Amino acid sequence: MFCPNCGRQIEKDAKQCTECGVQLVQDTPIDEKKTEEAVPKKKTSLEEMVNTQEYNTEKMLAAMEDNTPNILCIISLICLMVSPFLGYISILLTCFFDIAAMTIVIFVRVKYPTNIFGRVLMILYTIGAILVIVNFIIFIIMCTSAIRNCRPLP
Numbered sequence: 001m002f003c004p005n006c007g008r009q010i011e012k013d014a015k016q017c018t019e020c021g022v023q024l025v026q027d028t029p030i031d032e033k034k035t036e037e038a039v040p041k042k043k044t045s046l047e048e049m050v051n052t053q054e055y056n057t058e059k060m061l062a063a064m065e066d067n068t069p070n071i072l073c074i075i076s077l078i079c080l081m082v083s084p085f086l087g088y089i090s091i092l093l094t095c096f097f098d099i100a101a102m103t104i105v106i107f108v109r110v111k112y113p114t115n116i117f118g119r120v121l122m123i124l125y126t127i128g129a130i131l132v133i134v135n136f137i138i139f140i141i142m143c144t145s146a147i148r149n150c151r152p153l154p
Contacts, residue, residue: 069112073121076104080125101125 003010003017003024016023083097102125108118 069108069115070117072104072108073115073117076101076108076121079104102129 001010001012003020003022005022006017006020008017008019010017014024079097079101083094086093086097105118105121105125108115109122112118
């Protein structure tokens with residue numbers, strides 16, 4: 001016998017599905033053929049729904065949920081790509097977009113830990129942040145060295 005809700009195989013005398021938890025005890029007898037023919041639900045992609053013209057909002061939201069971490073990673077990349085150009089307007093805008101990009105990637109890593117795109121971006125952003133800090137330290141060292149070696153004008 002199969003669960004009518006999720007399609008998982010269950011025992012004939014089961015009162016509840018062990019997978020989805022739906023109650024199986026009914027006042028009327030269960031038709032064995034119908035429950036055995038039940039097909040497990042599969043996630044449909046957005047393209048399949050558009051091609052078959054099934055515009056069920058719940059199905060579309062479930063399909064879009066799978067792409068959410070990738071969309072967030074793309075938004076993060078856009079923020080990071082735009083930020084240098086905003087430096088001509090205001091350095092604060094540049095900092096804001098850089099922080100927003102990093103925050104979005106951190107969110108993706110926390111909410112979707114198995115997402116590869118988020119993992120790669122986190123590694124790249126971390127390497128970039130380390131390089132910025134190292135460059136800043138080198139710049140400070142060079143400036144202090146130049147100031148020490150300055151000689152007063154005659």
